[in-house]
Amino acid sequence: MEKPLLQIALDTYDLxxxxxxxxxxxxxxxxxxxxxxxxxxxGMHAVRAIKSLFPDKIVLADVRIAEAGSIISKMCFDAGxxxxxxxxxxxPSSFEVVLAEALSRSKDMxxxxxxxxxxxxxxxxxxxxxxxxxxxRSRDLEAQGKLNWGERDFDTIRRLHEMGxxxxxxxxxxxxxxxxxxxxxxxxxxxxxxxxxxxxxAAAVQAFQAAITETYG
Amino acid sequence: MEKPLLQIALDTYDLxxxxxxxxxxxxxxxxxxxxxxxxxxxGMHAVRAIKSLFPDKIVLADVRIAEAGSIISKMCFDAGxxxxxxxxxxxPSSFEVVLAEALSRSKDMxxxxxxxxxxxxxxxxxxxxxxxxxxxRSRDLEAQGKLNWGERDFDTIRRLHEMGxxxxxxxxxxxxxxxxxxxxxxxxxxxxxxxxxxxxxAAAVQAFQAAITETYG
Numbered sequence: 425m426e427k428p429l430l431q432i433a434l435d436t437y438d439l440x441x442x443x444x445x446x447x448x449x450x451x452x453x454x455x456x457x458x459x460x461x462x463x464x465x466x467g468m469h470a471v472r473a474i475k476s477l478f479p480d481k482i483v484l485a486d487v488r489i490a491e492a493g494s495i496i497s498k499m500c501f502d503a504g505x506x507x508x509x510x511x512x513x514x515x516p517s518s519f520e521v522v523l524a525e526a527l528s529r530s531k532d533m534x535x536x537x538x539x540x541x542x543x544x545x546x547x548x549x550x551x552x553x554x555x556x557x558x559x560x561r562s563r564d565l566e567a568q569g570k571l572n573w574g575e576r577d578f579d580t581i582r583r584l585h586e587m588g589x590x591x592x593x594x595x596x597x598x599x600x601x602x603x604x605x606x607x608x609x610x611x612x613x614x615x616x617x618x619x620x621x622x623x624x625x626a627a628a629v630q631a632f633q634a635a636i637t638e639t640y641g
Numbered sequence: 642m643e644k645p646l647l648q649i650a651l652d653t654y655d656l657x658x659x660x661x662x663x664x665x666x667x668x669x670x671x672x673x674x675x676x677x678x679x680x681x682x683x684g685m686h687a688v689r690a691i692k693s694l695f696p697d698k699i700v701l702a703d704v705r706i707a708e709a710g711s712i713i714s715k716m717c718f719d720a721g722x723x724x725x726x727x728x729x730x731x732x733p734s735s736f737e738v739v740l741a742e743a744l745s746r747s748k749d750m751x752x753x754x755x756x757x758x759x760x761x762x763x764x765x766x767x768x769x770x771x772x773x774x775x776x777x778r779s780r781d782l783e784a785q786g787k788l789n790w791g792e793r794d795f796d797t798i799r800r801l802h803e804m805g806x807x808x809x810x811x812x813x814x815x816x817x818x819x820x821x822x823x824x825x826x827x828x829x830x831x832x833x834x835x836x837x838x839x840x841x842x843a844a845a846v847q848a849f850q851a852a853i854t855e856t857y858g
Contacts, residue, residue: 437716461712464704467684487681490705490728490755495678499654511707513730515756538707539732 425609427640430632431455431484431592433616439466439473442620446474449625452633455482455612458505463487468503475504482506488536493518497525497533507532509558512541516548523554534558534592543583550587556611557584561595573601578608585609599628602635642826644857647849648672648701648809650833656683656690659837663691666842669850672699672829675722680704685720692721699723705753710735714742714750724749726775729758733765740771751775751809760800767804773828774801778812790818795825802826816845819852 432453434442442462450456456478458471463485475483485505489496493510500508510522512535519535526533534556535549546557559581561573573595584591590611597613615632622628649670651659659679667673673695675688680702692700702722706713710727717725727739729752736752743750751773752766763774776798778790801808807828814830832849839845 437712461709461716463681463684464713465684465716467680467682467686469684488707490707490730492678495654496681499678499682513707513755513757538730540730 425607425640426611428610428636429454429612430629430636431457431612431614432619432629433457433459433486433594433614434462434470434474434620435459435616436462436620437465438462439470442470443473443477445620445622445625447477449619449629450478450481451626452629453481455484455507457484457486457614459616460486460488468499471500471503471505484509484534486536489518489522490514491518493522494525497522501525501529501531505531507534507556509534509536511536512538512545519549519552519554523552527553532556536560546584546587546589550589555588555590556592557589558592558594558614559584560593573597573604578605581608581610599631599635602632603639606639642824642857643828645827645853646671646829647846647853648674648829648831649836649846650674650676650703650811650831651679651687651691651837652676652833653679653837654682655679656687659687660690660694662837662839662842664694666836666846667695667698668843669846670698672701672724674701674703674831676833677703677705685716688717688720688722701726701751703753706735706739707731708735710739711742714739718742718746718748722748724751724773726751726753728753729755729762736766736769736771740769744770749773753777763801763804763806767806772805772807773809774806775809775811775831776801777810790814790821795822798825798827816848816852819849820856823856 430453436442456474462470471485483505484507485500486509487496489510497508510518510533522533536558581591592612593610594614598618619625619628647670653659673691679687688702700722701724702717703726704713706727714725727750739750753775798808809829810827811831815835836842836845
């Protein structure tokens with residue numbers, strides 16, 4: 425099984441607050457996510473600045489496209505994003521136009537699986553040629569106090585993987601949680617506060633990378 | 642029946658492109674919408690600049706909240722927005738937190754009715770105390786070539802109004818379409834390209850206002 429990548433989610437309210445910790449953490453990060461909030465706070469300037477500072481990293485503009493997919497994805501790719509996100513509830517045509525735009529530039533898109541997605545939808549996305557999904561623990565389960573990752577999540581990830589998707593996993597993952605995923609085909613783990621909010625962001629990244637190596641070899 | 646307001650949707654890719662036409666058009670505009678694309682392009686800087694230039698206008702940040710409603714609505718209101726938009730498919734808790742944030746500041750929120758909304762959902766929103774919805778012609782109907790507004794749309798708007806909602810209407814409305822709405826309780830008409838793209842934006846606004854006055858007296 426391939427070793428999962430590590431993604432840092434920048435969810436600050438302005439760009440300067442993200443840059444300091446990011447600079448410290450970036451060396452061992454694979455993907456830098458310009459979070460929805462940061463995109464809305466700073467606009468494409470944030471994407472442009474981050475790609476300029478870290479040209480060798482994959483930069484995801486987490487704009488959660490629901491409509492106007494062609495325009496928004498173009499804008500993000502023009503600003504330097506490598507990937508953009510589309511919500512699972514987006515208008516069906518959005519998936520196609522964003523995918524076409526991405527592929528025409530050798531870039532990519534991810535579908536964020538929000539409450540209400542179905543296996544039937546997932547099959548349509550796979551048939552369309554969409555290759556990446558973002559899986560988050562169900563809010564309902566979180567609300568029931570089932571705070572940790574469990575077999576139900578792992579089965580979902582496995583099934584998505586079998587359909588051909590590369591699965592990004594998000595939702596408060598900490599280094600100590602990674603070993604729970606042993607044998608589960610995760611493409612990317614996302615960490616946010618656990619790195620950005622750490623006293624020593626570089627050490628926090630190392631803790632993630634050590635846990636990933638230990639679990640996935 | 643109250644005379645509908647006129648809203649201009651700023652959907653440019655950067656702020657400067659919007660400012661020129663807006664300056665010319667603003668005098669007879671009631672609501673200025675900082676569109677989703679402009680919010681993503683320029684961030685909250687666009688909202689801040691527009692509220693600073695037009696402090697007496699209602700400014701809508703059309704951020705289409707789907708998640709993280711508390712953080713995003715705070716950010717928009719802090720930047721000077723009077724209203725924010727939430728998509729109808731948002732997590733149920735989002736409606737409550739955004740409404741609470743809005744009401745605590747004597748501001749407001751609008752729910753954008755996307756494909757898949759139901760009357761049951763609308764009733765829940767009404768029960769929650771939500772007062773504004775944005776109604777757009779169905780994409781399916783548009784796809785079938787039914788390009789103009791018709792009785793089915795008007796019935797929907799009437800029923801939403803009867804439930805207590807103030808209904809904003811959007812989807813390529815032109816001055817010549819306004820008379821079709823005679824007797825239909827519209828709170829706001831949105832115009833975008835029809836004003837921004839006009840050779841004479843002030844004249845375009847006057848054409849809308851004349852049509853509104855003629856139809857609603």
